[in-house]
Amino acid sequence: MPVFGSPDLAIDLGTATTRVAGRRDCISLRPSVSQNIHALNRGVIVNGQATTELLRPMIQKRLRGHLGRLRVLACAPSDVSVLERQMVRSCILEAGASSVITVPEPLAAAVGAGLDIGSKYAKFLVDFGDGVTDCAVIRDGQIVASLAERVGCSDLRQVVQSFAKLTIGIDLPPGEADRLLRTLGLRREGFETCQGLAGGAPVQARLRVADLHEELRPVIDRMLAPVQTLLRTLPASIGAEVIEDGIFLTGGGALLPGMREAVAEQSAIDTRVVPDPIGSVICGARRMLPLAASLDLWKSWGPRGRAVP
Ligand SMILES: Nc1ncnc2c1ncn2[C@@H]1O[C@H](COP(=O)(O)OP(=O)(O)OP(=O)(O)O)[C@@H](O)[C@H]1O
Ligand SMILES: [Mg+2]
Structure with missing residues (x-):
């Protein structure tokens, strides 16, 4: 999915907590488990419907400010498979985003930690x-x-x-x-x-x-x-x-x-x-928003999540 311009919204889909942040707004959080239904397990989506329902209000809330088109930068574990990554993208699109790029979580965490x-x-x-x-x-x-x-x-x-x-x-x-x-x-x-x-x-x-x-x-x-x-x-x-x-x-x-x-x-x-270990991934993902399109992190990412030399 091509991204036109820089993404507007960063998403850290975590096993325990999902965090979302726009360029200037506050970080919003939601538990990724609701009524004992796990949207994710071990860092990857196990229930697509629960994930979409988890993300929909967080995305819809921000759609109006972006004329109905919201480009998302989402984080995924570094070893995520192609299928798992596609699942992340399809849930985010289903929840209302217009395009999605994915970055490896440790890279976002490093940016968020100020490294x-x-x-x-x-x-x-x-x-x-x-x-x-x-x-x-x-x-x-x-x-x-x-x-x-x-x-x-x-x-x-x-x-x-x-x-x-x-x-x-x-x-x-x-x-x-x-x-x-x-x-x-x-x-x-x-x-x-x-x-x-x-x-x-x-x-x-x-x-x-x-x-x-x-x-x-x-x-x-x-x-x-x-x-x-x-x-x-x-x-x-x-x-x-x-x-x-x-x-x-x-x-x-x-x-x-x-x-x-x-x-x-x-x-x-x-x-x-690091000073804010729990917020590192989402803070780093947010900081990457203005740069992500030009860095094209997605393309430099190999099929099993390992960096392509
Ligand atoms: N002081 C603390 N504050 C918050 N969580 C803590 C603390 N100490 C330990 N934890 C553990 O960290 C877990 C959450 O970690 P984190 O938010 O990094 O996970 P996640 O991003 O949702 O998961 P993942 O990245 O593996 O998909 C909590 O469920 C808790 O067990
Ligand atoms: Mg995490």
């Missing part, structure tokens, strides 16, 4: 999202290497819920499981109180953090693995630039207590969480 993506020195960014862990090396304005694993905070939340059910016999609502996750993160010590339901009645219980951590560990390791794998595959010169500049973390998972330390320890590279 100098045009630099000839490589930047290494990891986006720990709700459904995807997306790692990328960015140099000269494009992604030169990337690796995504379809695992994220939603998997950690599920572990918290099944742990509570199996060990203390209570059902944790997703909100309480998320609260526990955000509070405990990668902690291994102490006890934590949680609230849920047992036999339909509200109950409060105490859980041993070390036991929960043991269950969370395999998922945490799956989230950390692509960082290490991508680092290992880099040519020595790029690796040296990454060591010099450090690793930058974005996404909600970057805020989990202990996540930054875990990446730093595993990689032995200085690791920083």
Whole structure:
């Protein structure tokens, strides 16, 4: 789909949260899950109708200001398949947009984090999202290497819920499981109180953090693995630039207590969480709006989401 002129609206379709921003208006957010119906799973659309319904009010609200033609820049994980990308485009068109271009999420995140993506020195960014862990090396304005694993905070939340059910016999609502996750993160010590339901009645219980951590560990390791794998595959010169500049973390998972330390320890590279990790993708996508058409990021993107050299 050709884009005539620069896009008007940026969209970050996230597994947990969908964010939309025009060039000058405020960022609007909506949960990507409504009444237990997931529009997305692991970063990609699993329910086209739910996605269109999620996006329609966000797009329609802005159509009037653009004479009924709204061009969209949408973000997608770096390993998105052609079919998955087509799904993103068709849902956005169905919701009322007139054209869509797609950019890889880590590139938008890097722009949003204020990294100098045009630099000839490589930047290494990891986006720990709700459904995807997306790692990328960015140099000269494009992604030169990337690796995504379809695992994220939603998997950690599920572990918290099944742990509570199996060990203390209570059902944790997703909100309480998320609260526990955000509070405990990668902690291994102490006890934590949680609230849920047992036999339909509200109950409060105490859980041993070390036991929960043991269950969370395999998922945490799956989230950390692509960082290490991508680092290992880099040519020595790029690796040296990454060591010099450090690793930058974005996404909600970057805020989990202990996540930054875990990446730093595993990689032995200085690791920083960017100032607004959750807003990085949408802020960067918005900043890319005036430039996106001329950069033609879409064409430089290969069939499996890897950058074409
Ligand atoms: N302090 C925090 N604030 C918000 N979210 C947090 C925090 N700490 C951890 N999280 C986790 O981050 C998750 C959301 O991350 P994010 O917004 O980056 O995901 P997403 O963009 O919707 O998903 P994806 O990019 O994987 O499709 C939350 O569901 C929560 O589990
Ligand atoms: Mg995201």
